[in-house]
């Protein structure tokens with residue numbers, strides 16, 4: 063038995079963030095009469111989406127914000143959905159708009175997201191938000207990678223010059239993750255399904271972020287000794303007894319023998335994502351009213 067890594071407790075870190083945020087929200091409400099308000103557009107009856115939106119709304123309310131869910135029929139037209147976004151853009155009481163993805167196939171999610179008022183884009187997926195991050199002037203950063211960054215900094219406050227490898231290049235996770243690490247002066251490699259010799263690429267990483275969606279793909283011998291490993295993946299794995307459990311993209315027990323610190327799944331990145339969404343919503347409530355002193 064070798065060394066065992068420190069477990070990065072995303073649940074505890076997210077809970078601590080929420081306590082701080084709740085205090086800031088209470089002050090904003092007291093001093094300025096503002097209750098940050100987050101509107102969720104939920105199209106159709108996708109079971110996982112319904113659970114995600116319910117959790118997000120519940121946690122918004124728990125920190126003193128308002129969470130309003132707008133359920134829309136699964137066969138809604140693109141035009142009707144765009145009209146709903148326009149209505150929320152124009153509503154002065156709404157600070158943040160989140161369109162829960164994925165949308166049904168007949169809808170163009172890119173067009174819907176681009177129609178959100180950029181000042182209300184608390185999910186950080188609007189082209190302007192993405193461009194500002196690229197230009198090192200981030201306004202709203204995609205919630206999952208921002209949460210990963212907090213977890214990384216909890217164990218590695220100094221990132222300059224470290225080798226970071228991000229496996230996955232999605233617009234929501236992999237790409238913004240790579241930009242955040244680059245903006246923090248890491249030397250960044252982005253790997254994906256066409257990358258060759260992934261184990262060797264991963265083994266160069268002081269910081270390894272896996273955002274792939276393949277159960278336990280990253281094995282123990284891919285890990286550089288002393289690395290920080292962040293596992294974004296959420297995968298359902300059925301064992302020989304037919305019992306299902308949730309696992310990440312990293313074989314946790316193997317990787318923990320070599321890594322210095324590693325996030326568990328569940329209880330790592332997941333809880334941070336909602337905390338960062340609420341953080342962005344607080345920012346939106348302040349920016350929209352020029353309350354820069356409250357930031």
Ligand code: NDP
Nearest residue numbers: 206230231232235254255273274275294295296331332335
């Ligand atoms: P996507 O499916 O959009 O992207 C997956 C990426 O992984 C793609 O870039 C793809 O490459 C790459 N990939 C696929 N197979 C391989 C492979 N064999 N080797 C190397 N790279 C590969 O997923 P997301 O980015 O949206 O999500 C990734 C994972 O994170 C999922 O499990 C998802 O459930 C989870 N997730 C968790 C969140 C949380 O809060 N914890 C939030 C969001 C996502 P290519 O581009 O070439 O196709």
